[in-house]
Amino acid sequence: MNNLTQRARMQPVLGVGTGIAAFASAAIVFLILIFLLVFAWPAIRFNGSGILTGVIWNIGNQYGSSTVTHNGVTAQAGASFGGLVFVFGTIATSALAMVIAVPLSFLVAVALVYRVPRKLQPLANTLVELMAGVPSVVYGLWGIVVLVPWVGNQLGPFAQAHLSWVPLVRGETGSGNGLLAAGIILALMVLPIMVATLRDVILAQPPTIFEASMALGSTTWQAVTRAVFPSVRKGFLAAVLVALGRALGETMAVLMVCGAAINQFPSNIFQAVNTIAAVIVSQLDSALTDASGMAQRSLAELALVLFLITLVVNVVARLTLRGADRSAQ
Amino acid sequence: MLQAPDREDQPLMYVTTTKNAPEPSVATKLQIERLSVFYGSFQAIRDASLEVPENCVMSLIGPSGCGKSTFIRAVNRMHDLSPDVRVEGKVLLDGANIYAPGVDPVTIRHRIGMVFQRPNPFPKTVFENVVYGPRIHGIGNRKKLMEIAERSLRHAALWDEVKDRLDKSALDLSGGQQQRMCIARVLAVEPEVILMDEPASALDPIATSKIEDLIGELQRFYTVVIVTHSMQQAARISDYTAFFLMGELIEIGTTTEVFTKPKDKRTEDYITGRYG
Numbered sequence: 001m002n003n004l005t006q007r008a009r010m011q012p013v014l015g016v017g018t019g020i021a022a023f024a025s026a027a028i029v030f031l032i033l034i035f036l037l038v039f040a041w042p043a044i045r046f047n048g049s050g051i052l053t054g055v056i057w058n059i060g061n062q063y064g065s066s067t068v069t070h071n072g073v074t075a076q077a078g079a080s081f082g083g084l085v086f087v088f089g090t091i092a093t094s095a096l097a098m099v100i101a102v103p104l105s106f107l108v109a110v111a112l113v114y115r116v117p118r119k120l121q122p123l124a125n126t127l128v129e130l131m132a133g134v135p136s137v138v139y140g141l142w143g144i145v146v147l148v149p150w151v152g153n154q155l156g157p158f159a160q161a162h163l164s165w166v167p168l169v170r171g172e173t174g175s176g177n178g179l180l181a182a183g184i185i186l187a188l189m190v191l192p193i194m195v196a197t198l199r200d201v202i203l204a205q206p207p208t209i210f211e212a213s214m215a216l217g218s219t220t221w222q223a224v225t226r227a228v229f230p231s232v233r234k235g236f237l238a239a240v241l242v243a244l245g246r247a248l249g250e251t252m253a254v255l256m257v258c259g260a261a262i263n264q265f266p267s268n269i270f271q272a273v274n275t276i277a278a279v280i281v282s283q284l285d286s287a288l289t290d291a292s293g294m295a296q297r298s299l300a301e302l303a304l305v306l307f308l309i310t311l312v313v314n315v316v317a318r319l320t321l322r323g324a325d326r327s328a329q
Numbered sequence: 330m331l332q333a334p335d336r337e338d339q340p341l342m343y344v345t346t347t348k349n350a351p352e353p354s355v356a357t358k359l360q361i362e363r364l365s366v367f368y369g370s371f372q373a374i375r376d377a378s379l380e381v382p383e384n385c386v387m388s389l390i391g392p393s394g395c396g397k398s399t400f401i402r403a404v405n406r407m408h409d410l411s412p413d414v415r416v417e418g419k420v421l422l423d424g425a426n427i428y429a430p431g432v433d434p435v436t437i438r439h440r441i442g443m444v445f446q447r448p449n450p451f452p453k454t455v456f457e458n459v460v461y462g463p464r465i466h467g468i469g470n471r472k473k474l475m476e477i478a479e480r481s482l483r484h485a486a487l488w489d490e491v492k493d494r495l496d497k498s499a500l501d502l503s504g505g506q507q508q509r510m511c512i513a514r515v516l517a518v519e520p521e522v523i524l525m526d527e528p529a530s531a532l533d534p535i536a537t538s539k540i541e542d543l544i545g546e547l548q549r550f551y552t553v554v555i556v557t558h559s560m561q562q563a564a565r566i567s568d569y570t571a572f573f574l575m576g577e578l579i580e581i582g583t584t585t586e587v588f589t590k591p592k593d594k595r596t597e598d599y600i601t602g603r604y605g
Contacts, residue, residue: 117412208449212511214410216462216518217439226465231452 036304043297045071047081051301054082056263057279059286059295067292075294083302085265089179089273090306093254094247096183096269097190102240104187105194110224112195113202114210125199132192140256143185148257151184152176156270173270177259180269185253190243197242201235202228234323241317245310251277276306357424358383358522358552359404364418366399366408373399376418377578379571381522386544386553388563388584391573392599397556398446400573401524404554405441406434422522439466442520446527448507450499455491458499458510462518477517485513486543505536512543523547525555529562541566560600564588572596 037044043051048071060068060076067074108128116124156173164170205228213223229236259272260282266273274282280299287295359381366374374396381387389397399408406427408414419426427437439462451458459481460474468474478495482488487509491502499510508528515523525544529537544566547553557563563570564584571581572593580587580596591597 119413206449208445208447209451211407211410211445212449212451212514213461213465215405215407215438215443215445216465216514217435218462218465219435222465226461227451 033304033307036300036307040297040301040304042073043081043294043301046073046075046294047298047301051081051083051298051305052087053084054080055084055265056080056082057085057283058263059290060292062289062291073294075292076290079290079292079294081295081298081301083276083298083305085261085263086274086276086279086302087305088265089258089261090248090275090277090309092179092266093182093186093258093273093275094244096179097186097247098240098244100183100187101190101194101243105191105198105239105243106236108191108195109198109202112199114220114224125196128192128195131188132196136189136250136252137256139185139189140253143181143253143257147184148176148181150176151178151181151270155180159270168268169270171268171270173268174272175259176270177257178269178271179258179266179273181257182254182273182275183269185257186247186250189250189253190247193246194239194243197239198232198236201232201239204235205231234320238317238321241313241320245313245317248310248313249277249306251275251281254278255281276302356383357381358422359554360419360421360424361404362419362421364400364403364416364420366396366403367415367417369413373576374403375576377573378418379578379581381552381554381569383552384548384550385568386548386555386566387569387571388567389554389556389571389573390558390560390563390599391579393558395573396576397573398526399576401443401526401554401556404522404524405438405443407438407443409434439518440520441522441524442515442518444508444512444515444523444525444528447531448504448511450502450507450510452498452500454496455499455502455510456495459513459517461514466518478513481513481517482510484516484546485509486539486546487513503536505532505539508532508536508540509543512540512547516547520551522552522554525553527556527558530558537562560588572599574599 047054058078058080060079062076064077066077068077068079112121112124112128152173152175156176159166159169160173209227209231210223213227214220218226254275255278258274258278260278261272261274262279262283264272280303283295283299287299290296357380361380362378364374364377365372377400389400391397402408403416404420406416408416416428418428420428422437422440426432427434427441451461453461456475456478459478460468463474463477468477479488479492482491487506490506491510494501499507502510508531512523512528529540532540541562544553544555548568555563555567567584569581570584570587572579572587572591572595574595580591580593582592587596588600591600
């Protein structure tokens, strides 16, 4: 009896506890948004639309006492916080990563489901999941030691010699630090989540669809692309969007191989770029020296832009996934 | 058609509905020699050998788990899709072993079609379902595909029911219509042999009788091997019947023979209902 009342007393505790936990995750997202908005507010006023359209990032003259005031907020003289290069770099590296990762993850998922013998499947799945567990900085280190020299010394010269007719490839290829290296690293980093999601979507389909196609004399490839894929298309799209959300915000590995460009756009896939996430890290040091504080606030404004981009991508991904679940029923 | 009451004291109750077997046909379409199928270390089929003459219907009967579905799936190399299944023995289609090295299972499945236990339409339109096979075999001409679709659907006795909804989703058809559409889909690839794995088990009696009528029609052009758990169905539609038990082919003969004068005690026990 005593035990029973004790349990009955626990009931509301549990209810309130889980309620708080559920509410907390939504509240945290909201509070981060509020924090960014408040902290970046002076920068939003100072920069106006320049944060999205400006190309020059300059924290201004830190040695004189001259300042410039705009919209009621003050920064060091000569300050300009244009974020277009970074917004472009963020989208370009992620887009390139998707171009590489989408077909690759499709092939890997198809191989995992239909080609790997059942006994080896747990091992193969574990390997894919391990890939997801490798720390970002390790990918970055591999990028610096192996990938960047390969792009700079092998792929770049090869492209210059043989592929100079291809737009976005021709031109100076540089050291290997740049858009391509960042795209490849990002592709590897988002591959596990895409493979895992796509594998699960394929496995959620009734196997009869695959069998039906095979029994009509199709090849495995035809069965997958013509019979199975049309019914997993939405799930696949959702997987791509979830991966895209991650790629957009990935920081360390990208920073290590992207070349950390400032005030310039790449003219081909080999040249240096920078992403919002990477520039926040690489420019934070100098921003902290800004006497007016506007550089920090402008970095926060960039963070806000990134936050909104990934938020939109993730919401679209969730909606797509929900739609996919519904159409699968 | 007379239906004998389902009672144990009438051992030969299916005689009345058994159709007369034709004269043994000259050509052997399928010849299966010492077929064994293994799931890992479990042997699901033991050394089964049988012959299927051309343009006839053969039923495979036996209690659940006796291996009849496993057997039929070996005939168009569907087991190739499961990495853990091993097939031994020979399956000769017009005298050539389909398991010989160098034989492409894709071409075999083109020649030996299969209808599954549950209707398995693709989530596409009726039209796209039916022309799926021709499309993957390279036919792209819309007019040609339309001809194939109409011919196959007519042949599957479904044309009149779906001609106005060819561009509607196949998933909106009734179960029986879906199954006939799946048969039409197989006919569209013009196979030589059609394997059916309990094609009516998920259907209501009316849909079942339509499928059975259809099988009778198909026999004129195709060789049909059908797995069924219903002995009445076997008796109604097939010329030959093979009885499987625990992975072994116990008896094979004309349907009349098997149901009226079974040679094996176990066959008799089964058809008289002693195995359920």
